[in-house]
Amino acid sequence: MSGLLRTIAFRAAPALRGHTVCQRAxxxxxxxxxxxxxxxxxxxxxxxxxxxxxxxxxxxxxxEDYKKRE
Structure with missing residues (x-):
């Protein structure tokens, strides 16, 4: 069962992450x-x-001024 879940997660992960933006400083x-x-x-x-x-x-x-309630 864990092998099936691992396969599904491996194939679905790139689609769930979407496009990643590579930033360079x-x-x-x-x-x-x-x-x-x-x-x-x-x-x-x-x-x-x-x-x-x-x-x-x-x-x-x-x-002290802020503590007063008028």
Missing amino acids: NVYTRPAKEKIGAMETVIGLGLFTLAILGPSGWILAHL
């Missing part, structure tokens, strides 16, 4: 065209930090 191994300075790095990391931690910090700072 574009990876470049050359060095950057321009060097990024220290100040640009600090500004970029600061903005990412603000964008990620800013909203959660705002919510935590105003948590």
